[in-house]
Amino acid sequence: MAIIRAVSDLERVVGERPLPVMMKSIDHLDPHCLALLDHSPAAVLGYVDAKGRQRAELVGGTPGFAVAETSSRLRLPVPRSAAPGTGAALLVLVPGWRETLRINGTLAEDGLVVEEAFLHCGKAVLRSKLWGPASVLEDAVEEGAALGPAAAAFLAAAPFAVVTSRDGSGRADASPKGDPPGVARMIGPTTVALADRPGNRRTDTFHNVVERPEVAVLAVVPGDARTLEITGTAIVSTEAALRESMTERNRTPKAVLKVDIETVRLAPNSALRDSGLWDSANHVDPADLPRPSTVWTDHLKLNETAGAAAEQVRAGVNERLLRAGLDQDYQENL
Template sequence: MTWTEIGTAAELATLLGEPTRRAREKTRPALLDVDRAWLAASPFCVLATASAAGECDASPKGDPAGSLVHVLDDRTIALAERPGNRRADGYRNILENPHVGLTFLIPGRGDTLRINGRARLVAEAPFLDEMVVAGHRPVLAAVIAIEEIFFHCGKAFLRSDLWQPETWDPEGLVPRRAVLAAEVERAGQSVADLDEYYRPENYRKGLYAQ
């Protein structure tokens, strides 16, 4: 079967149709009170970046609700860097290309809050003192100057049944984390040792301390 590829914006519009005026004009350049409330309630977001060469990264970020985002003003927010694997793919992209996109989730909600803007990395600033979690101050933050913000509808979540526990089967087709690590990341380590490493009470010890 041959493929029919879409190569122009006109072809795409012919296939999908044009957005309604309401959809086209729903973006805004600054936070409203309801946006601030959403950010305060969100414990998780995805930060999308791209390098100067167009190499992309989408990195999950999570903290307790109320600690994920620090609002500096109506057009500026900050995300803390917490201990991870130190690849810093998204941050390296920001150094080359400041354009970022973020999607903020609230568990159980189908709609999301989306923010697009320009980011810079800040290693020292007074506001970092206000981003302490579990006694640990972040070593840096991504400060995002908001260019557009809008709510996104919940159709993707409805289609996927993401928040429906009866559909959850986390290890039905995909082996548990320790087995994946042994197969593709940590050759030579036993599954038993990796199970111990990834045991929640052990793994949590490194969430905020390096």
């Protein structure tokens, strides 16, 4: 099985999505989400443009740029090319913090109608060393249908990327990916690949791609004020040679996202420049943020999934035990 084309085949390879993991999401913005949004100067927005293409853009500029007008409506900068009424997803970044907030919903002209919110584990940020020492590359720009020299050099230096996608019903997702530099591997001028690393075990991107292949990848390099956006179509590959070529820490990924490129755009991003993400002086003190284990505990209890199994999950969640296992998981399962 070199290409996975069905959800049943996907879950045989990467595993099913556990109920407790899926129950970490809620359908609104609670006080934890609001606190994280208050401290965030930037986020990656996955959206559909007026031509129907899947896109990804870093938006924001200052802390609190995304304003919750209600618990289900978020006002934020929307790209001019975006198509309101379509599925959109936001990956919220808090400088210096290892976790990320993911908010999914439907795009409005001035923001996002919230349908799902959850905290993503910090493994992608830890693997990428996203908040470590920053370096500055050249200021070259590039745009076209393939990776030219400038985009290839940027991609080779990028340790962090966000993949945006939608499922067959149009529900959107923005998933963080982190590795040592080269998180998105250039296979050729029109092909890149990203490995499936241990994370929150939702495997949203893979599930989406099986149903709808259009994706956008946004890559960043710490210290650089440019972003690299790649759009195209993807497959989930289990090709042995490809998987083995992407082995890290003596662990070979079970599957790889392989993207055939349609467009490439390497350009300065004003929101990234203004946000000061790479300035360590802007890193937020974790003591000023909600504790991740508390967020997950509270979100599990707020989740309204029906059934006896879900009731057992809500009744059994223990913040102290969850917190105790969190650092060990990050150390052992990067």
